[in-house]
Amino acid sequence: MPSLLSNRLAKRVLRPAFALVEQRMERATTALQSDLDALHHAVADLRRQSYGLGLLLDQAGRDGHRMPTATQVDTLVREVRAVTGDGGERARHDITVAYRHLVALEALGAGDLAGTVSDVCGRLTTVPLLAPPNGDVLEIGTRHGLFAAALQRMLRRDGIEARLTIVDPLDGSPTREDVVRGNLVLGGGSGAAEAARLVRGGFGDTAVRERVADRRYGVIVVNGEHDLAAVRELAAPDAVVVLGDQPRPAGLTGLGRVAESVYCRAA
Known part of the structure; x- marks a missing residue:
């Protein structure tokens, strides 16, 4: 039986339908x-x-990238709220x-700044929210001074x-x-660099501790492992103490952890 499409009459009858299909296919293409x-x-622009x-x-040139995900920020917000008691949007904003x-x-x-995005931002947010009793800040061990500068701005x-x-x-290393x-x-601030007191030496040096013992600090940030009993002696009542995961002496009450840092309140 001959094909329907080879029939001259059939082709003449179906020609309008074929033309319509071709037009629609051309428009779709x-x-x-x-x-x-x-x-x-759009992809080229995104690249x-x-x-x-x-x-x-x-x-x-640093410890890690500075591109947090939404999940990381949400987790950080929950941890900051748990430590500080913030029940509103202050934690996320800060x-x-x-x-x-x-x-x-x-x-x-x-x-x-040493540390992950979550740890650095957690410190910069949590310390002010805990309302330190005074503006004297002791940082034991610094990297390049950038964290101290950032904390100044947040406070x-x-x-x-x-x-x-x-x-x-x-x-010099580093x-x-x-x-x-x-x-x-x-x-920032008036004479920020000149007002800062840099004490050269290790915190384990008795002479160094004596030099910094002329005041009681409202904030103490401990980078690395140091004598926490000596740290406690330098803390003002209700001072905020930030440290790593290490045993705490009496007089430092743990408030909780945010990212990799532990937060304490001095007695």
Whole structure:
């Protein structure tokens, strides 16, 4: 039996239908090609933006990248609220501000801030929310002074003008005094770098501890393992003490953990 499509009469009858199908296919193909072209341009734009963002936020020259996920931020908000008792949106707002400080200071300063995004932003957010009893801040062990500068800025937002004391060997590996003082300028305020007291030496040195024992500190940030009994003696009543995961002596009440840091309140 001959094919229907080879029949001259059938082809004449079906020609309008074929033409309609071809037109519709052509329109669909044209629309699909337009969508593909638009998608190609969008992907190219995203790649350009991603490359530029990566130059600013990737891990080159520091401990890790500075691109938190929404899940990481949500977790950080929960941890900060658990330690500070914040029941509103203050924690999330301050974490956002802390993140902007982190990015800005690493872009402008020499060196970087030690730690993950969550730990750095957690410290910068939690310390002010715990309402330190005074503005005297002791940092034991510093990297390049950028964390101290960032903490100055975060405390100032709460009306506390930080008076910094930094204890560190400042032996150039990696910490140099000129770099630290230059970075402290980024903390803002009146004479921020000059007002900061840099005490050269290790905290285990009795002479160093005697030099910094002229006041009681409202905030003490302990980087590394140090004598926490000696740290406690320098803390003002109700001081905020930030440290790593190590046994605490009497007189330091644990408040909880945010990221990799443990927060305590001094008796």
